[in-house]
Amino acid sequence: MNIHIRNGRLIDPANGIDAQQDLYIVGDRIAGIGQASAGFAADRTIDADGMIVAPGLVDLSARLREPGYEYKATLESEMQAAVQGGVTSLVCPPDTDPVLDEPGLVEMLKHRARSLNQAHVYPLGALTAGLKGQALTEMAELTDAGCIAFSQAEAPIVDTTVLLRAMQYAQTFGFSVWLRPQDPHVGRSGVAHSGPVASRLGLSGVSPMSETLALYTIFELVRATGARVHLCRMSTAAGLELVRAAKKEGLPVTCDVGAHHVHLTEIDIGFFDSNARLTPPLRGQRDRDAIRQALLDGTIDAICSDHTPVDDDEKLLPFGEASAGATGLELLLSLALKWSEEARDQAALPRALAKITSDAARVAGLAAGRLSVGSAADVCVFDPQARWTVAAGALASQGKHTPFLGYELTGQVRTTIVAGHIAYQR
């Protein structure tokens, strides 16, 4: 199908474009920007007057809950949530049930996702079998099956030797390792940021040391192995200092932050609101300030949604018993825009969008998040002024829990196009 998107403000951070330009799609590719390709005749015209035309969003972490956790969410509902959120490429962690440590499971997941004809799904393979931190997985086979990198999800490796070997092995083939920087022991039983709020509320704390101790180890292993590491969900000021220094040193590391952590702090736990039970926990104001500064100076490469659908049974519990996680695919755009709005002159719209498109794509090594002629026709058309209230009814995801419930956010997707196919239209 030939699609002509006209009258929109085209923002493509990768190519440095921010202008009133039309977009022309032929089949599954972008055929023209600003002017049509030769002989173009539109089958479908989309009027993007007042809208922004951006690359489809690239989300570095979205749990789809299949296989195994279908009572929490299914591929159908979460893939629908993705395109409603303007996400056209997403990376999913390996902590499914069974864990994504077998090529067959990865193939099945990719096949299921493809058949829905919505966002592109890029699974992370398990770094160790069963995520148990003992035996290596068949990384080469898993990569052939479609894994783009390897991860331990939320299960830190206790035996440092195993982590060393895994990174050495991955480096052999040039595979990336995505790690959550958390110490296997310090802070493991904590549920909230170690600080005045946790002390007042009597909640067991997660010290920032949980993150920094892990980072020291990881960087040392990177120096030793040369493996490329992506750090998932940074949360502390001290940790970001270490990342900044590591990058300056020239280590091959990148990192991301969860969209909720760009905005919220421990105070948002309020009166034990289990919607604010997240991992890593919401930290202090200084940590949030450091996150925002790190986004500006490039220490943090990307913002992801960390989409984790949790059902009522696991959230309507006392704080310490509730499962961690929040729904995020449909909030990613608004939360990135909110950051841009609040950072004013320092983070103009293209810069904020880069964190959820081109920069994220670069981290994941994907040819995505850009609107070059010839690149995949993955497009997100959104209304930057539209306001919407975060409520269960407004969300396609089966995960209805987020600390932003009841908030009014700005920015709403109108049309999502994946590989030239209109996957969502509001």
Place this chain on the structure above:
Amino acid sequence: MTQVYPELDAEALYRALAQQVKAGLAHAENLAIVGIHSGGAWLAERLAAELQLNERLGFIDVSFYRDDYAEKGLRADVKPTQIPFDVEGAAILLVDDVLYTGRTTRAAINELFDYGRPARILLAALIDRGERELPIAADFVATSITMPAGQSLILERAEDGRFSLTVEHA
């Protein structure tokens, strides 16, 4: 908004009540006096001094026995009930400043019975303003008046101990 009723001289009314009480209880055995907070308590104090019953003087706060707890909740200024004598077998003179619906008296009687079984209870009130909602009657009353609903009569005690009555409009 308050105004002093010139006709109601609290001190004169007290003297009238005290005279009735002394006459009526001249031969009472095991007598004790209990004043209902706050106005009744002040009156009881004076009566007890005059009857030389200071060791048999108690004060009662009926907040825990009121029948309007469900609508009004617990009052903000509950005072402690103090009954330093044995209620069992006593002849108790219950003293209140204003007798109106009779509900306060009922609450006070219930409360006294939770302390023991008195031989008898007599009621003394400075003023009876009628409009009883329960079959309660005072044995000693200084004066009976009528007042419009929505007004209440408050007994006050000055620093030098002198009593006065003021009217409060709801």
Place this chain on the structure above:
Amino acid sequence: MHNPQLNKNGELQHLLTIEGLPKANILHILDTASSFVSIGDREVKKVPLMRGKSVFNLFFENSTRTRTTFEIASKRLSADVINLNIAASSSSKGESLLDTIDNLSAMHADMFVVRHAQSGAPYLIAKHLNDTQQSHVHVVNAGDGRHAHPTQGLLDMYTIRHYKKDFSNLTVAIVGDILHSRVARSDIHALTTLGVPEVRAVGPRTLLPSGLEQMGVRVYTDIHQGLKDVDVIIMLRLQNERMSGALLPSAQEFFKSYGLTPERLALAKPDAIVMHPGPMNRGVEIDSAVADGTHAVILSQVTFGIAVRMAVMSILAGN
């Protein structure tokens, strides 16, 4: 954020924590409690305030002592009391906390007295009751995780006021495992709200939570400095689990460094009072000579505890 303890008229609907409770409310509870103290001396140890009301004691965490005092308090208010030891009942069969509440509400409960091992559990219950239009049902927090034990905090304040009269010139030391103590947190909030100028926390680093200074507390790790010239000493109970969690080496060493002995008590003011929420571990946090001595007011705390709980329940039930 709407304070879930208060109803829309600003009256106390639940008692969940002392934190954020206005000073006037605290004093109202203490004043009301003084009227209830003498009821235990009467022939009929009851007042009819909560006659016909059903109070459900929901204890998800065992505690015979606290449950008994709440039961006595309820019965002295003429309420009907139903005790639920949840560990043995449907919860262990997997019934969720809120389903348990809904089932009990269907049996026309008027008040829930809740003790739970998780901080914040009573808030979940209170919110659920408000959300399901059952705001006439009141929740009393009898201790949630490490977070709060408000009736204990209140009875501790009643005790201090009884013996010391004026809060505004006191130094109070809380000694022991502050990290895990809901009693310590409630006492701290109550003391600071009532205007106690100096509140001290004394213990080893492993048992002191971060952020105490933000709660208005001076921290001491040396018991001798911590007890110097104090008017009130509140000793906390040390639980055995602390030894297995690598927080302390042994009970003996704890006693050696932090136990309240007559010599250490002598560092405090001559008329200092010694308090303990109970049950005491003699020879671990407190020497028997001190526990049985003239400075200890521990048994008074128990008596006052019933009156304070009666006050709390009758104020809530009337709102």
